[in-house]
Amino acid sequence: MEEMNLLETVRKQICTCSVDLRLTPNVEELLKKPMHELHVSLPVRMDDGTIQTFQGFRVQYNNARGPAKGGIRFHPDETINTIRGLAAIMTWKCALHDLPLGGAKGGVICNPKVMSQGELERLSRAYMKAICRFIGPGRDIPAPDVYTNPQVMAWMMDEYASITGYTEFGVITGKPVTLGGSEGRDDATARGGWIAIREAGKHLGVYFAIRETASAMEMPVTNTTVAVQGFGNVGYHAARLAGELAGCRVVALSDSRGAIYNPEGLDPHSVMEHKKKTGSVTGYPGASAITNEELLELEVDILIPAALENVITAKNAHHIRAKILAEFANGPTTREAEDILSENGIHIIPDFLCNGGGVIVSYYEMVQNFTMDHWPATEVRRRLDERMTAAYTAVYTMVRTHGVPMRQAAYTIALERVVRAMEDRGWV
Numbered sequence: 409m410e411e412m413n414l415l416e417t418v419r420k421q422i423c424t425c426s427v428d429l430r431l432t433p434n435v436e437e438l439l440k441k442p443m444h445e446l447h448v449s450l451p452v453r454m455d456d457g458t459i460q461t462f463q464g465f466r467v468q469y470n471n472a473r474g475p476a477k478g479g480i481r482f483h484p485d486e487t488i489n490t491i492r493g494l495a496a497i498m499t500w501k502c503a504l505h506d507l508p509l510g511g512a513k514g515g516v517i518c519n520p521k522v523m524s525q526g527e528l529e530r531l532s533r534a535y536m537k538a539i540c541r542f543i544g545p546g547r548d549i550p551a552p553d554v555y556t557n558p559q560v561m562a563w564m565m566d567e568y569a570s571i572t573g574y575t576e577f578g579v580i581t582g583k584p585v586t587l588g589g590s591e592g593r594d595d596a597t598a599r600g601g602w603i604a605i606r607e608a609g610k611h612l613g614v615y616f617a618i619r620e621t622a623s624a625m626e627m628p629v630t631n632t633t634v635a636v637q638g639f640g641n642v643g644y645h646a647a648r649l650a651g652e653l654a655g656c657r658v659v660a661l662s663d664s665r666g667a668i669y670n671p672e673g674l675d676p677h678s679v680m681e682h683k684k685k686t687g688s689v690t691g692y693p694g695a696s697a698i699t700n701e702e703l704l705e706l707e708v709d710i711l712i713p714a715a716l717e718n719v720i721t722a723k724n725a726h727h728i729r730a731k732i733l734a735e736f737a738n739g740p741t742t743r744e745a746e747d748i749l750s751e752n753g754i755h756i757i758p759d760f761l762c763n764g765g766g767v768i769v770s771y772y773e774m775v776q777n778f779t780m781d782h783w784p785a786t787e788v789r790r791r792l793d794e795r796m797t798a799a800y801t802a803v804y805t806m807v808r809t810h811g812v813p814m815r816q817a818a819y820t821i822a823l824e825r826v827v828r829a830m831e832d833r834g835w836v
């Protein structure tokens with residue numbers, strides 16, 4: 409039976425690197441477990457007057473390199489082991505991108521799609537009330553993730569302010585720009601992902617020519633095709649920037665209800681209009697209906713999973729025909745699937761390298777909050793490009809010099825930095 413527990417996937421990956429890194433059993437043990445975690449019950453008054461109790465978690469996986477950092481997910485299928493795995497991935501992500509931060513993740517088991525704005529606000533405030541003594545700017549800084557957004561961050565920041573008696577912008581990132589949020593945070597994950605794809609293209613002999621993000625040049629349309637799985641914040645911007653930054657043709661898009669396909673190309677703006685009206689990308693005129701599974705197996709240049717974990721498994725990996733798999737989502741590929749993809753010569757840009765743009769700009773948001781400053785979008789994007797490019801180059805250099813797969817190289821660099829910080833602190 410294939411392992412679908414994200415924490416187990418992470419643990420196996422640590423084992424793969426332990427010989428190269430000469431990890432002692434004690435250090436390896438420490439890296440395989442979260443350092444702190446909090447489980448909370450959240451009583452929330454619903455619109456019909458009843459009280460519903462939701463379960464929530466916050467996991468601080470490792471804070472050797474600095475305060476723990478990571479998003480909050482609102483999802484009906486949330487589990488503590490997924491949150492632990494995602495908190496571990498945040499630890500490696502911050503280390504690989506050389507941010508002075510550790511890794512964390514939070515989640516609440518709920519279905520925001522069936523909740524009113526009022527119910528969501530009360531849930532967000534209840535969650536912050538429950539975790540407020542566990543977090544803080546020097547301890548753990550949450551951010552948006554699956555089904556949470558700047559509005560949820562604003563409610564949580566306000567709740568924190570009500571409890572402490574002062575407004576501290578740096579307690580949470582991904583806030584609206586009106587409330588200490590950073591320019592360029594909304595599409596940072598997707599933009600960072602496209603910078604990683606651009607770098608991959610350079611090294612792989614260029615399937616496509618992605619323009620420098622700082623340039624104002626018109627992008628010529630290329631024949632490069634892209635399929636994007638997921639149409640939330642990351643998926644939408646991934647599809648939009650495919651055309652705007654890279655001149656690529658988006659031939660397929662999906663959300664949790666199904667997928668749409670048009671080999672001539674889809675306009676992400678108008679698909680978004682359709683989704684706003686109908687609640688889904690399905691039924692979009694001018695495209696044929698396909699399943700999410702079929703989308704993943706399309707013959708495209710670039711496949712972008714931008715939704716949840718464990719979508720590429722041993723079951724479908726043999727059928728993946730993309731040249732590049734750019735993991736905009738966290739943990740979309742299982743360990744077994746990865747071996748199959750590698751055998752088939754698919755270039756994988758692993759999640760914590762590829763989707764680091766979100767937390768990189770979250771870090772810039774913190775820097776702006778601490779210095780009471782506000783940077784223009786051009787400045788944020790220039791710095792984002794620099795950091796993404798540096799991380800891609802470091803990983804790819806290790807792939808070339810050590811002959812290891814991309815994910816193993818990324819893990820090795822990240823783990824080494826975390827272990828060095830633990831040694832310097834005198835923990836190990």
Ligand code: GLU
Nearest residue numbers: 478479551553766767770
């Ligand atoms: N949720 C995003 C991620 O998984 C961003 C986290 C953050 O900004 O702290 O990387």
